[in-house]
Amino acid sequence: QLNHTERQIVADGSAPRLKPEVRGWLRHLWRKAMTPDDWSRNGAPHPWWDDKSVAPMLSFARFDLSESSYGLLLLARKTPAWREVYTKILDELIRRHTTFWAAVDWLTKLGPDPDRARYPKAYRGLIPKDLWGNYDVPGWTANGIEPWGLQPDPIGSTGNLFFRGFFTLMLAIHRAVSGEATWDKPFEVTGLDDRTFAWTHRGIAEYLGNQWAGVPHGPHCENTKIWPFCLSAAGLGLQLTDLTLGTRTHWVYDRWVEEAFKKKFMGFDERGRLKWVAFYYDPLVDRVLGDRRIFGLFPSIYVVPQNRELGELLYRNAVASVGWDKRWMPVLYNGRDPRALTMGFLMAREYGDHTTARRLGRKLASMENARFFDADGGQDADEYGYFFQYGERYPRGQESALYMLKNLLDGEGEWGRAFGEQDTEKFSAPTVSDAEYPKLGFSVAWNDSARGVLQLESFAATSSARGDATRFRVRNLPDAHSVQVRRDDQIHQSWRATDSNSIEIETVVGDHRYEIVTGYRGAQPTRPGKTESNKTNSTSTTIARPRTSMTDIVTAASTVAAACPCCASAD
Template identity: 50%
Template sequence: MTEHRGWLNFLYLKATTPDDWSEKGTPHEWWDKTSTAPMCSFPRFDLQESTYAIGLMADRTPAWREVYSEILDEIAERSITYWAAVDWLTQFGHDPDRGNYPDAWKGTLIPEEFWGNYDAPGWTANGIAPWGFNADPIGADGNLFFKGWLNLTQSLHTYVSGYDKWASPFNLAGAYTSRFEWTQHQLAEHLHQQWLNTPMGPHCENTKAWPFCLSAAGLGLMMYDKVFDKNLHGAYFDWLSFTKDKFYGFEKNGSLQWVTMYYDGQKKHHHKTLPPHGLAIAFYAKPQDPEFAELLYRGAINFLGWDNTSLPISNEFMPDPRMFALGLTVSREFGDLVTYERLRKYAEENFEPRFFGPNDSQFGFWFNLGENWPRGQLSALAMCAEVCDPESWQNLLINLTFRSIFLLQ
């Protein structure tokens, strides 16, 4: 049993086992709503990130298309439920707990000058001025980190299955048990128009626009264009051209000095962070602008010393395993064998990879957390490296041969 077969077995079980994502239920505990708090500690991030390795495997073994399609369909169905947008549907107004945030967030996640009077990343603040309350997770001015990834998930499902399911109206869960009717084409057009109207990029939480999330939304528009022969992806390049000298700091020699974690347009504040944050953006930017993605990638690994064999790999600057999982996958994508082999060894020693389940037929990364199931978001990102050859992630988005054989049959 190989690791990727074991992961596929587990993900199939995870996706096809019924659970209740409605207002009356709770997702099964194996859906990760814990990782990278407070920004990503919602179960939809496990949904989203579980799709990437499936897309990569579909390109490698298209004969298993029906299995991949079933998994993606189950994920896409969950992605329009209450629990997929639970933050937008429950976090109204300013966070009442913002006076009690952990001290470790001061200056790292929240600007020091706003400490005690500023909502943390991850708090959507639905209803605050000037936007007001919006019960619709797609129709809202904000919530980019929901709708951008939803478009990517639906595009991947259509791409792999050849079934244009989301062109038909679907009901999206809204606040207070409301429902809103959308199609994917309406979603993509809405996202495109919002982007054209917002040069710095539409925001996720109210006030905060994230280059990381916008890069993922751009990838969704890229795949949407490829699948449906549309022309919406240009909004990403307009945004990237406008913000390259605003969201990133480069020295004259080209070395990366800082990255904007998020931009608050109300306060005109760039919340800057260290170069390793560029790994998250590079993953989504690679198929869209490979040269720029490599600048971010090289800047991150040079800062961390991952490509320097005389230095040990440590978590001094990144205690969260997410960036290590992304680094493992992105180094593989760029064909950086030195960094990849070093990170692969680190992963073997620190990610707690193991088989489990009946006859050890399932596989995941447990990260020494003592939990009942592999940690979903982190495992999903690390698994991309297991099924990825150099350039595979980029080719997934531009591989017209696969498209011509399977799309919309």
């Protein structure tokens, strides 16, 4: 059974290849992840961790961690025979997500916000008009308010869904990339007063699923507020967890869509046409904030892999409401933060909406300010990012990572497949290990099972290392002693078997093509009756189905309609 990417390769004969921009982004993410910094109460994250984007809700460094993980999932699908770098980065992202600074809002924004009466006018669009001055702005987590009281564990809490929801998604991505149970063993999460709480990947997912089962309208993201954006990300984490761990948790999201999302968070006219989508819902005061279709754009990227039809409904109504799909109109957007445009662009490509993709792509290209650079101030300039128009030293990790997905998604439906099509064969197929990254990297790492050949293309991930002697291993070989190695179409003799299933290849850092004749012809099918619990027996398994504030995004997106009579009448 071939997955989508494998079918493409059979059709055109070419293995996926990482673009230079992707290689540069990976190099920068490696530097960020591997450079020690102190996320404890007594320290602070390095300035390159993005705690600026989408204030006041997402302006926390932990969202840089989670949004950087999506690209790593896609990278593992492109180079399934070279994943060790992605796994190491994910380990460091997840480790940081267990710290004080990851949960800083839950641990410091206690009780009602004392600044309620002094909020800037820019926050007015985020708070119900009649509650202005007596209501917490989104982003204020309000740990300790009634009826819940102070809860020290940022995961085992009633609110704070967005903390454990995005974390579950990261943990599931790690499992999908590595196949390793690293984070399904107990680890400590920092809570109030530096208390620690033991959790596992499975434990977090099951806690979230059980909690959600008891609250059909959905758990609170911050205390009092339920967001389709956060809940859909959490649901995606449960879906991928079910796929990789064999748990059964995702049904709570499916139920929420039918019993809550469509009934409480969306409004339809008498003909069943979508009229509005809620930004969030507060069940304590039974109040929905948001009355425009554009607000469906933000959760759509997480909805698509779980419910493709609903995701398309949200996406198409969102872009139609602001005229982004109308070729005769300019792309109206007055915000500096590109998030809404990026999400619209990615979803347009996901659904094959070429007109919208072309129009938003041009708009983003005029804003992206992309470049290679050296974050350490050196001369290599091997790192890459999208600086947009912030005028900052480092690319904002959240916005740059999301926009980088355009270089990793090859065509219609690829985003949805990444979270619903799990390749398990890569864990037992010939795989590169122990490469000296960040000196040496691989832009191609693919097993051609039809020929029994591992295809590799190397590159100098650090320019100054070009020409240096290096080595790497290939493991999971059927028979290490019968291997043949070619480099740049010539027999390469500098290798040795390290055991019956592994070899070590000596080479130099640089651009080289390798063909390693492994004899690997794909996973052997399991004999009937010899299945293992929670594991799949096929090659792939598919599941069916200055600081910019959030108000800038909301204003930029929702006021587009006001600038155009056609769009205004459409809503």
